[in-house]
Amino acid sequence: METFTxxxxxxxxxSGGVLSANLKPIGSxxxxxxxxxxxxxxxxxxxxxxxxxxxANLVKALEIVQDLGLEGGRYSVAQWxxxxxxxxxxxxxxxxxxxxQTHESARxxxxxxESAYQEHIEGRSEVEDAGxxxxxxxxxxxx
Numbered sequence: 469m470e471t472f473t474x475x476x477x478x479x480x481x482x483s484g485g486v487l488s489a490n491l492k493p494i495g496s497x498x499x500x501x502x503x504x505x506x507x508x509x510x511x512x513x514x515x516x517x518x519x520x521x522x523x524a525n526l527v528k529a530l531e532i533v534q535d536l537g538l539e540g541g542r543y544s545v546a547q548w549x550x551x552x553x554x555x556x557x558x559x560x561x562x563x564x565x566x567x568x569q570t571h572e573s574a575r576x577x578x579x580x581x582e583s584a585y586q587e588h589i590e591g592r593s594e595v596e597d598a599g600x601x602x603x604x605x606x607x608x609x610x611x
Contacts, residue, residue, distance in 0.1 A: 470510035471520075472502060474532070477512060480504070481536045488541040489533045493548035497522040500529055503541075 472480065480486050480502070487503045492511075499520050500512040512521045512532075523529040533541065 471513045472510045473515045477536055489538045490541045491543040496550050496552045497524050498529055
């Protein structure tokens with residue numbers, strides 16, 4: 469089986485080498501498979517990773533088929549398993565770690581703001597006159 473990036477699929481379609489596009493189920497997602505005039509088939513892959521491009525949203529897959537100028541094709545749901553969606557979802561531990569750190573930072577900032585607000589409410593704030601405070605800040609910035 470051959471592989472096509474989106475650009476290669478456009479070129480092959482424009483030259484008349486692609487007969488149709490088929491939606492092929494892979495677990496809970498679908499892949500686009502092209503029937504070629506040569507009798508073999510090709511599957512759409514991502515341009516950078518060269519891995520099979522998977523579509524959870526069939527509308528996006530059909531938009532690509534329409535964009536390529538193809539009018540027909542086949543689909544099969546015989547091997548489609550929509551209940552397998554969690555197994556097919558990409559795991560991104562790097563993003564999970566980054567989001568955890570972001571939430572921890574947000575909690576820390578929130579606690580600092582609440583603490584400063586409480587000190588101000590209780591009258592323990594060192595800054596009583598906001599005008600004088602900002603004047604001091606401007607003077608420091610000039611230096």
